[in-house]
Amino acid sequence: MSEQRRATTHLIGGFSGGLVSAIILQPFDLLKTRLQQDKTSTLWKTLKSIETPSQLWRGALPSCIRTSVGSAMYLTMLNSIRQAISKGKNTGSTGSSYLPQLNMYENMFSGAVTRALTGLITMPITVIKVRYESTLYQYTSLRYATSHIFRTEGLRGFFRGFGATALRDAPYAGLYMLFYDRMKVLVPTLLPSNVVKLNSDNRYSTYASTLINGSSAFSAAVIATSITAPFDTVKTRMQLEPAKFHSFTSTFWHIATKESVRNLFAGISLRLTRKAFSAGIAWGIYEEIVKKFV
DSSP: OOHHHHHHHHHHHHHHHHHHHHHHHHHHHHHHHHHHHOTTOOHHHHHHTOOSGGGGGTTHHHHHHHHHHHHHHHHHHHHHHHHHHHTTSOOOOOTTOOSOOOOHHHHHHHHHHHHHHHHHHHHHHHHHHHHHHSSSOOOOSHHHHHHHHHHHHOGGGGGTTHHHHHHHHHHHHHHHHHHHHHHHHHHHHHSOTTTSOOOTTSOOOHHHHHHHHHHHHHHHHHHHHHHHHHHHHHHHHHHHOTTTOOSHHHHHHHIIIIIOGGGGGTTHHHHHHHHHHHHHHHHHHHHHHHHHHO
C-alpha cells in the first residue's frame, strides 16, 4: 500500500472514531464545563438547569469539528511518528492491532509530542466550544462567538489557556499511549480462551480485537485522566474568565488556596466517563478501520 493511501486510512479512521464519540458523549462535556465554571455548583443543580434534552447537545457542532478533525490529525501524525521510531527495529504488534509496539519512553514521547501539536492547531475551536457550552457567554451562533472573541481579545483570545491545555494533554497522551500498549497485551489474558482465539494470520476476530482495543483504550483513559484532571480545571477557568485568570500558575494557586484543592478535580467523574468511553469508541473504530484497509 502506498504511503498516501496509508495516511488516508488513518485520517478516515481517526475522523470516524472521533465524530461518533463526540456525538454520543457531548452531554458529558457540556455538564463538565458548567460544573467547572461554578465552584458552588453540583451535578444535580446543573442538570436541573437544563430545560430540554436538546440543550445537552449545545456546542455539539464545534465539539464534533474539534474532535473529528483533531482525532484524524492526531492519529495520523501519531502513526507517522511511531512508524519513524520503529523503523529498522523489531517492534512487533499484537493480535488485535497493526500498530507497532514501542517501549515505555517511546510511547510517552510519541503521544505527548503529537498531542501538543494537535492541541495547538485545534485550540481556536476548543476555545469557541468551551465558551459556547458555558452559561457565562450568551452566544447565539458560532459565527457570533468567533467574531466576539476576535473583536474583544484579538487572535490571542483563540489560544487562551493553551499552556494549561498542553500541560494537560501532552502528559495525558503520553501516559495514555503507555498504558494502552500495555493493556493490549494484558486484556487478552483476562478474557475467555474461546474469545481470544488467533486465526491463521495470527490475528483475533473483529469481535475479539474490538473488545480488546476498546477495553484497553477505556482503561488507559481512566488512568491518564485521573492523573491530569487538575490541568483540565485550570484550562477551563482560563478560557472562561480570561480577565480574572491570566496564567496557569496563578489560576492553579487561586483554586487550590482561595477555594479548595477539591475544586481542582471539579467535574472529574464526567470527564472520566467521557474520556474513557470516547477513547473506547474512537480507538475501537480506528483500529478496525486500519486493520481492514492497511
